[in-house]
Amino acid sequence: MHKQEFLTQLRKELSGLPQNEIEERIAFYGEMIDDRVDEGLSEENAVAEIGSVSDIAAQIISEIPLSKIAKEKIKLKRRLKAWEVVLLAVGSPIWFSLLAAAFAVVFSVYVSLWAVVVSLWACFASFAACVLGGAAGGVVMLFSGNTPAGLAMLAAGVVCAGVSIFVFYGCKAATKGMVLLTKKMALWTKKCFVKKEDGE
Numbered sequence: 001m002h003k004q005e006f007l008t009q010l011r012k013e014l015s016g017l018p019q020n021e022i023e024e025r026i027a028f029y030g031e032m033i034d035d036r037v038d039e040g041l042s043e044e045n046a047v048a049e050i051g052s053v054s055d056i057a058a059q060i061i062s063e064i065p066l067s068k069i070a071k072e073k074i075k076l077k078r079r080l081k082a083w084e085v086v087l088l089a090v091g092s093p094i095w096f097s098l099l100a101a102a103f104a105v106v107f108s109v110y111v112s113l114w115a116v117v118v119s120l121w122a123c124f125a126s127f128a129a130c131v132l133g134g135a136a137g138g139v140v141m142l143f144s145g146n147t148p149a150g151l152a153m154l155a156a157g158v159v160c161a162g163v164s165i166f167v168f169y170g171c172k173a174a175t176k177g178m179v180l181l182t183k184k185m186a187l188w189t190k191k192c193f194v195k196k197e198d199g200e
């Protein structure tokens with residue numbers, strides 16, 4: 001792929017972003033290709049070394065705040081006609097309530113998923129507390145002369161220690177998964193705003 005073809009495809013992928021951001025990124029990658037050509041690479045090899053257009057576009061989109069992207073997308077391209085303003089005003093009870101409901105559903109699902117992660121960490125904390133309680137209770141019972149109960153408490157503490165280690169790794173994996181899911185959801189949301197328009 002040649003430099004101009006690469007930059008044209010990148011411009012298409014970034015078409016929903018603010019114009020100044022697009023120009024800045026196009027200039028940056030144009031200079032990067034030129035620098036590599038100056039170092040002795042062919043234009044095709046310089047472009048290939050940078051990476052795929054879709055990966056670069058995804059990275060750029062992930063770096064730009066959603067508010068900036070949304071602001072660019074909802075910016076009016078022309079003045080609204082009187083009948084369009086009236087239609088928006090009359091329909092606002094319907095479209096606004098549907099939009100609010102959709103947002104509430106998505107937000108509640110997201111919060112519920114994080115609540116599961118928090119609950120898992122709470123389970124880990126309770127098992128860790130049981131380890132301390134079992135050890136302390138077992139030692140107190142052993143010194144008070146109640147050997148069988150003291151040994152049972154110590155054994156329960158050891159079992160809780162093993163379970164807490166198992167639960168800790170599960171909590172860690174669940175947290176990593178939720179962070180990754182959060183990043184993917186944010187990127188997907190941004191990509192919805194940056195979708196290429198037909199004919200571009």
